[in-house]
Every structure is written in structure tokens, then in C-alpha cells.
Amino acid sequence: MALVPFGGLTAEATKPSDSAETAFVESLLARMTLEEKLGQLNQPPGIGNDTGPKAKAAGTEQVRKGQVGSFLGMQGVKLTCDMQRIAVKESRLGIPLLFGFDVIHGYRTVFPVPLGEAASFNPVAVEKAARVGAVEATAHGINWTYAPMVDVARDPRWGRVVEGSGEDTYLGEVMAVARVHGFQGKDLRAADSVLATAKHFVAYGGAEAGRDYNTVDISERTLREVYLPPFHAAVDAGVGSIMASFNEIAGVPMHANGPLINGVLRGEWGFDGVLVSDYTGVMELMNHRIAADPTEAGRRALEAGVDIDMVSDIYRKDMPKAVRAGKLPVATVDDAVRRVLRAKYRLGLFDNPYRNCDESLEKSQTLTADHRDAARTMARESMVLLKNKGNVLPLSKQVRTLAVIGPLADNPRAMLGSWAGMGRPEDVVTPLAGIRAAVGPETKVLYARGTDINTADTTGIAEAVRIAGQADAVLLMLGEAEDMSGEANNRTSLDLPGVQEQLALAVQKSGKPVAAVLFNGRPLSINSLQEQVPSILEAWFPGVEAGHALADVLFGDYNPAGRLPITFPRNVGQVPIYYAHKNTGRPPREEERYSSKYLDVSWKPLYAFGHGLSxxxxxYDALRLSRKKIPADGTLQVEVTVTNTGARAGDEVVQLYLRDDVASITRPVKQLRGFRRVHLQAGQSQTLTFTLTANDLSFYGADMKPIVEPGSFTVFAGGNSVDNLEAKFEVTAR
Structure with a gap:
């Protein structure tokens, strides 16, 4: 279904006056030397308090000479504004600087990791989280963030799965729009807006073997139907910049992939923003062995449409000579410079280069009570109740003795996850602290670590079992360390690290009610926990308000409603596993030996996409279609009624899926085409309406052009990707 804007920026809002912008940029460009032009395309590492005097002096001198257009990782009002003043007052043309920083899921107020935020299925809350990140980042001198990551990821071995919105293209589109709007705000010129960056263009999440930076080998169909749409959604939402990915596609590294950057991104979609390299991505064209030296690497990147060279320093050092030797047209350089200057113009930096130079905001706009409240809300909305046999959860706050066990119970740094901005462990409410704060004074809380996160040492398990035996209920805090997911943090096993499973099963034998809480940045294979532990809650890495949000859920002050944005496999051998797969000529059947399945484990996931309990x-009742037949360019209203049949209020995530029953090209067994998170009181019913359009029905035909084919379609509606009501309709020829 068509993407719904969640408030905020439109593409037009980034362009206050196209004619005025063009006139300004062209006038400035005409006055620039070749070295100044290439300087705008150069992004060195930021100068910080820990930078040596010699390096700091060299960087400052480059700014004075107009050889720097932006800095990477530089933050803090004093540092950024001192450098901005040098650029504006002491360089020949006074062109202001961009300051880029990785504000991925918060700056100082750290929210749940993006995969966790996506589990909320609440784009309004996700947009607010990005807005808080922008407010705090700009208060510290930043005007550009390298987020959101919109890579679709279907291999949980890949460490960067934590940074995206999971396996589904449609969910990825919706979350991309929400985050772009949150970062860039309603007015990109506002002092609390940052230029957003959709990354990594493109198909980075398809890395072979789940190894970061690795080759991607996919068909054009998969590229266009799975990996490109979230980027297209970000462009339509007005995203100001896009970052190239490290991988190659079909033998062409993305930092030299003109057909995708200049062709699809700019030509087909009309993107006129900045394309920035990833860290040393231009230089790495030599490692890909498509460039023999820095000059060739720089030439190929610029010709492909990579505007800004992050850290490699090739554009500044090697391209002037290449241009003068006729190896690179100056017009190619000019096109890149125009895009950089446009970005600065749209941010309002030429009118007010010191828009982020109020030092008082560093304190007043950082880690505020409102920001922490937003982080707490986002964290509890992201938590997914995977299992709750016997209704172990929620616990009573009047429980007499509660045992809290596990290596993640009192580990503040882990709660922040990877890419935690400027988050500090001392800002974090740990699970143990949150639980202690939530229970009454009569409740005795016992604690044992049991084991470290990733160790073979079992000596602490006996103490954990001992205190479990003294308790009326047990909470296990298990999972990964913060540096076990994220960039370059790939795993070949999805099991709980170390001896945590041994700890959990030993504690379970105490016979007490046990609930396990998982903190992690990827799906884990937890078959033994599923079989033996009665209650399991997926908490991801929840951020600074981890403990309070977790206590809200554990004690029933908040009814969990998160849903899995990515499939949980039974073991790593099932990977890749995702709900929107294709059928085969021999679909898996238990009774049929020669069908597509395994000898040693079920082909079905441990937990399916969209799964989550309450x-x-x-x-679900009364799935109704407005018509049984529609033309290929028509629309269809789908209604479904959902009723809260329990005794307490709660949220339900109503999910709508679609299948093209017979097509000229094989289609997925079903695809998400809409969702709505709704709050229902006990006994309350609500009828929801979704609208399907030709865009939802279309796919790329044999000629790789979008088409809607006449024939039968099936609509599915329910609370996950498996348990659904069904209804059919027919598409007729126009």
C-alpha cells in the first residue's frame, strides 16, 4: 500500500527557492579554483581534543585553504564552531562546513537499537526517536548524520543487521520514511534539524556468508524488488544524502557503480542530494582490484557519482593533477560540487553558518526528562514477548523474593548496544536497578551474575542455582555483549554465547517460575530455552532507560506488543530464512521425502516474522473486501475486525499480507502490504481499513518493467505472518 507520510519534511520543503538556490550555487561555483572545488569533496576525520598539535594544525590549515568541505566524527560546540569560524572568516570564499556524525539510535539519550525500534511497528514513535537524536546532535554542533540505515537484511550472522529494520522491504520503507522525517524535521534550515543519510546504497545486507564488507551476488530482480525500495522511499521523503556501500554487485563495487548511482538513483528517481563514500571506500577500489592507483580510484568514484571522499584524501591530493592531465573532466567535478553546495544551502548554512553554536544548548537539550521518557516509551514498545507458558509474566510487585540472574542484569554498557552515539554507561538504568526500583519495600531482590557473557567458566552457576532456590520467581538476563553485533561483528553461531544456556537450564531445574529476558542485536537460536523455559521476552539492546522499560513490561504496567521484524531460526543452518520466500516446485511437506526440507530439523522458523504475544x-473476524474484482489500475479496500478477548487493555499489531496467486514470474508466498498498531481495551473491537493500490499488486515482469497482471490474489490479515484470515479477489485487464 502507499506509504503514509508521518508528518514533517517533504521533498519540496528542502528547496526554499529552486531559482535562488541555483543562482547562488552557480555564482559561487564560478569563483572557485579547482583545488577549492575538490576541497568541498574532501572529508577528513574531525579534529578533537585528543588530536595531536601537528595534525590539528595541518587540518586547520586545510580549512583555511578551502581544502575541506566536511568533517567526520567531529562534535562539540566549541570544536565545531571554532572550525566553522575559520572556514567562514579565514578561507578565501568563506564556504561553511558540514559536520557529520553517526547518530544511529540517539546521541546522548540512547534509544533501542534500530532493529529493536522496528519491532515496535510504530513509525510515529520511531520518528520521535530520530527527532530527539537530531535535537541533541545539533545542540552539540552536528548538522549531518549518517543514518538511517535502510539495508534489508536476511542473514542474522551479519553484524549490521542490528542497525536496520530487519528482513522486510515494506517495513523497511516505512521506517526509512519515519527516520528521515525525524532527523530532518519540518524545516531543514531549523537549527535542530540534521541532514539525514540513507545507507548503504545498495544491497549491503546481502553480503555472502554474513561477512561484513563481502561480495553481494544477486539478480536485478532481487535488487529492484527487495533492496532498492527502502532507498526509493527515503528519496521520496526528501533525504538529503545517501552513502555508498562497501560491497560490489555483479562485479562492480558500489563506489564505482555509475549505473546504480547516476542511473537509478539520480536518473530514474531524481535524487539531487549528496552521495558520500563510506569510510575509505574510494581508496578500497584498489583492494577490489578495479583501480591500479589512487588516481584511478578517485577518477572512477567521481565518474560514478560519489561526491564526497570520506577519509581517503584521494580527491584532494590526486584529482587536481588528473583533471589538468585530461583524465577527468572538470564538468564531473563541478556536478559533485554543485550537490555539496546545494546541501549546505538547504541547511541554511550560508545564511547562518553558526546555527549550532549555542553552548548553553549542550546541557539544556541533552538527556532531558522528556527525552528519557521518549526513550522509555520506545524501549517498552520494542520488546517482544516470545513465549509465556502458564502466564509466568507479568510478575506481581508483591512477590516476596525475586532472583535476578545473568551477565546482562547489571551491565550498563551492554544496554546501549553498538553505535551508541555519545551515550555513557553512567546514564543507563540497568535491568537490576529498574527491577529494584519497581518492586515494593517488602520484596527481597537477590542477584547473581552466574557467568560472564562469553566465557567457558561455569563456577558461578552454583551460586545462581542457590539463590534461585531461595526465590519465589526467577528472572534470567541473557544475551550478547554490545560489541557482538554492529560493524565487523559477524558470527557463525547464533547460539547464546558462552555457557549462558547451561546457566539457564540449571536455574530452570530449580522448579521456580522462570522468565528469560534476551538482550541482543540479532536473532538468536534458542531452541533449548523455547523447550524448557516457560517465558521468554526479547528486549534487544533497549538504551538508557532499559531497566525502567523492562520493569514496566515484567510487572505488567505495560502490556508488551512488539513484533519480530526478522525471523528467528532454529539454528544457523537454516540461514537465510525469511517469511517472504518463493515457493519451489517441491514445497516442504512432512510426509514427502523428496521435498524442500532438512533431515535434522524442521524447515519452519523458531519464531516467524511478525510474531509477538501479549x-x-x-x-480476528470479518475479513471483508470492498470488491471481488478490480481493474489493474484500481484500488481495493480491505476491512478486518480485531477484538481484545482478554481481561486487560493492550496493543495489537494488525498485519496485512498479499499474494499474487499465479503470475508469469514466481512471486513470494506472501508480502507485507500494511500494518497498524492499535490500542484496545478489554472486550473492545475495532474495524480497520487498508487500501491496496496498483503499486501493491505490481512486480517486475520478464522485461524488468513494473506490471500488474490480471488474475487471482489472496489477502491475509492477522497478528503475525503465519496465522491469518484469508480472502481472494481478482484483477481484471484494464
Missing amino acids: YTSFR
Whole structure:
């Protein structure tokens, strides 16, 4: 279904006056020397308090000479504004600087990791999280963020799965729009807006073997139907910049992939923003062995449309000579410079280069009570109740003795996850602290670490078992360390690290009610926990308000409603596993030996995409279609009624899926085409309406052009990707 804007920026809002912008940029460009032009395309590492005097002096001198257009990783009002003053007052043309920083899921107020935020299925809350990140980042001198990551990822071995919105293209589109709007705000010139960056263009999440930076080998169909749409959604939302990915596609590294950058991104979609390299990505064209030296690497990157060279320093050092030798047209350089100057113009930096130079905001706009409240709300909305046999959860706050066990119970740094901005462990409310704060004074809380996160040492398990035996209920805090996911943090096993499973099963034998809480940046294979532990809650890495948000859920002050944005496999051998797969000529059947399955484990996932339980129950009824037949260019309204059949209020994530039953090209078994998170009181019913359009029905035909084919379609509606009501309709020829 068509993407709904969630408030905020439109593409037009980034362009206050196209004619005025063009006149300004062309006038400035005409006065620039070749070295100044290439300087705008150069992004060195930021100068910080820990930078040596010699390096700091060299960087400052480059700014004075107009040889720097932006800095990477530089933050803090004093540092950024001192450098901005040098650029504006002491360089020949006074062109202001961009200051880029990785504000991925918060700056100082750290929210749940993006994969966790996506589990909320709440784009409004996700947009607010990005807005808080922008407000705090700009208060510290930043005007450009390298987020959101919109890579679709279907291999949880890949460490960067934590940074995206999971396996589904449609969910990825919606979250991309929400985050772009949150970062860039309603007015890109506002002092609390940052230029957003959709990354990594493109198909970075398809890395072979789940190894970061690795080759991607996919068909054009998969590229266009799975990996490109979230980027297209970000462009339509007005995203100001896009970052190239490290991988190659079909033998062409993305930092030299003109057909995708200049062809699809700029030519087909009309993107006129900045294309920035990833860290040393231009230089790495030599490692890809498509460039023999820095000059060739720089030439190929610029010709492909890579505007800014992050850290490699090739554009500044090697391209002047290449241009003068006729190896690179100056017109190619000019096109890149125009895009950089446009970005600065749209941010309002030429009118007010010191828009982020109010030092008082560093304190007043950082880690505020409102920001922490937003982080707490986002964290509890992201938590997914995977299992709750016997209704172990929620716990009573009047429980007499509660045992909190596990290596993640009192680990503040882990709660922040990877890419935690400027988050500090001392800002974090740990699970143990949150639980202690939530229970009454009569409750005794016992604690044992049991084991470290990733160790073979079992000596602490006996103490954990001992205190479990003294308790009326047990909470296990298990999972990964913060540096076990994220960039370059790939795993060949999805099991709980170390001896944590051994700890959990030993504690479970105590016979007490046990609930396990998982903190992690990827799906884990937890078959033993699923079989033996009665209650399991997926908390991801929840951020600074981890403990309070977790206590809200554990004690029933908040009814969990998160849903899995990515499939949980039974073991790593099932990977890649995702709900929107294709059928085969021999679909898996238990009774059929020669069908597509395994000898040693079920082909089905441990937990499916969209799965998530509640402390209440919901029933779906009355799936109705507005028509049984529609033309290929028509629309269809789909209604479904959901009822809270339990005893307490709660949220349900109503999910709408679609299947093209027979097509000229094989299609997925179903695809998400809409969702709505709704709050229902006990006994309350609500009828929801979704609208399907030709865009939802279309796919790329044999000629790789979008087409809607006449024939039968099936609509599915329910609370996950498996348990659905069904209805059919027919598409007729126009």
C-alpha cells in the first residue's frame, strides 16, 4: 500500500527557492579554483581534543585553504564552531562546513537499537526517536548524520543487521520514511534539524556468508524488488544524502557503480542530494582490484557519482593533477560540487553558518526528562514477548523474593548496544536497578551474575542455582555483549554465547517460575530455552532507560506488543530464512521425502516474522473486501475486525499480507502490504481499513518493467505472518 507520510519534511520543503538556490550555487561555483572545488569533496576525520598539535594544525590549515568541505566524527560546540569560524572568516570564499556524525539510535539519550525500534511497528514513535537524536546532535554542533540505515537484511550472522529494520522491504520503507522525517524535521534550515543519510546504497545486507564488507551476488530482480525500495522511499521523503556501500554487485563495487548511482538513483528517481563514500571506500577500489592507483580510484568514484571522499584524501591530493592531465573532466567535478553546495544551502548554512553554536544548548537539550521518557516509551514498545507458558509474566510487585540472574542484569554498557552515539554507561538504568526500583519495600531482590557473557567458566552457576532456590520467581538476563553485533561483528553461531544456556537450564531445574529476558542485536537460536523455559521476552539492546522499560513490561504496567521484524531460526543452518520466500516446485511437506526440507530439523522458523504475544488475547473476524474484482489500475479496500478477548487493555499489531496467486514470474508466498498498531481495551473491537493500490499488486515482469497482471490474489490479515484470515479477489485487464 502507499506509504503514509508521518508528518514533517517533504521533498519540496528542502528547496526554499529552486531559482535562488541555483543562482547562488552557480555564482559561487564560478569563483572557485579547482583545488577549492575538490576541497568541498574532501572529508577528513574531525579534529578533537585528543588530536595531536601537528595534525590539528595541518587540518586547520586545510580549512583555511578551502581544502575541506566536511568533517567526520567531529562534535562539540566549541570544536565545531571554532572550525566553522575559520572556514567562514579565514578561507578565501568563506564556504561553511558540514559536520557529520553517526547518530544511529540517539546521541546522548540512547534509544533501542534500530532493529529493536522496528519491532515496535510504530513509525510515529520511531520518528520521535530520530527527532530527539537530531535535537541533541545539533545542540552539540552536528548538522549531518549518517543514518538511517535502510539495508534489508536476511542473514542474522551479519553484524549490521542490528542497525536496520530487519528482513522486510515494506517495513523497511516505512521506517526509512519515519527516520528521515525525524532527523530532518519540518524545516531543514531549523537549527535542530540534521541532514539525514540513507545507507548503504545498495544491497549491503546481502553480503555472502554474513561477512561484513563481502561480495553481494544477486539478480536485478532481487535488487529492484527487495533492496532498492527502502532507498526509493527515503528519496521520496526528501533525504538529503545517501552513502555508498562497501560491497560490489555483479562485479562492480558500489563506489564505482555509475549505473546504480547516476542511473537509478539520480536518473530514474531524481535524487539531487549528496552521495558520500563510506569510510575509505574510494581508496578500497584498489583492494577490489578495479583501480591500479589512487588516481584511478578517485577518477572512477567521481565518474560514478560519489561526491564526497570520506577519509581517503584521494580527491584532494590526486584529482587536481588528473583533471589538468585530461583524465577527468572538470564538468564531473563541478556536478559533485554543485550537490555539496546545494546541501549546505538547504541547511541554511550560508545564511547562518553558526546555527549550532549555542553552548548553553549542550546541557539544556541533552538527556532531558522528556527525552528519557521518549526513550522509555520506545524501549517498552520494542520488546517482544516470545513465549509465556502458564502466564509466568507479568510478575506481581508483591512477590516476596525475586532472583535476578545473568551477565546482562547489571551491565550498563551492554544496554546501549553498538553505535551508541555519545551515550555513557553512567546514564543507563540497568535491568537490576529498574527491577529494584519497581518492586515494593517488602520484596527481597537477590542477584547473581552466574557467568560472564562469553566465557567457558561455569563456577558461578552454583551460586545462581542457590539463590534461585531461595526465590519465589526467577528472572534470567541473557544475551550478547554490545560489541557482538554492529560493524565487523559477524558470527557463525547464533547460539547464546558462552555457557549462558547451561546457566539457564540449571536455574530452570530449580522448579521456580522462570522468565528469560534476551538482550541482543540479532536473532538468536534458542531452541533449548523455547523447550524448557516457560517465558521468554526479547528486549534487544533497549538504551538508557532499559531497566525502567523492562520493569514496566515484567510487572505488567505495560502490556508488551512488539513484533519480530526478522525471523528467528532454529539454528544457523537454516540461514537465510525469511517469511517472504518463493515457493519451489517441491514445497516442504512432512510426509514427502523428496521435498524442500532438512533431515535434522524442521524447515519452519523458531519464531516467524511478525510474531509477538501479549498479556491479553485478540481475535480476528470479518475479513471483508470492498470488491471481488478490480481493474489493474484500481484500488481495493480491505476491512478486518480485531477484538481484545482478554481481561486487560493492550496493543495489537494488525498485519496485512498479499499474494499474487499465479503470475508469469514466481512471486513470494506472501508480502507485507500494511500494518497498524492499535490500542484496545478489554472486550473492545475495532474495524480497520487498508487500501491496496496498483503499486501493491505490481512486480517486475520478464522485461524488468513494473506490471500488474490480471488474475487471482489472496489477502491475509492477522497478528503475525503465519496465522491469518484469508480472502481472494481478482484483477481484471484494464
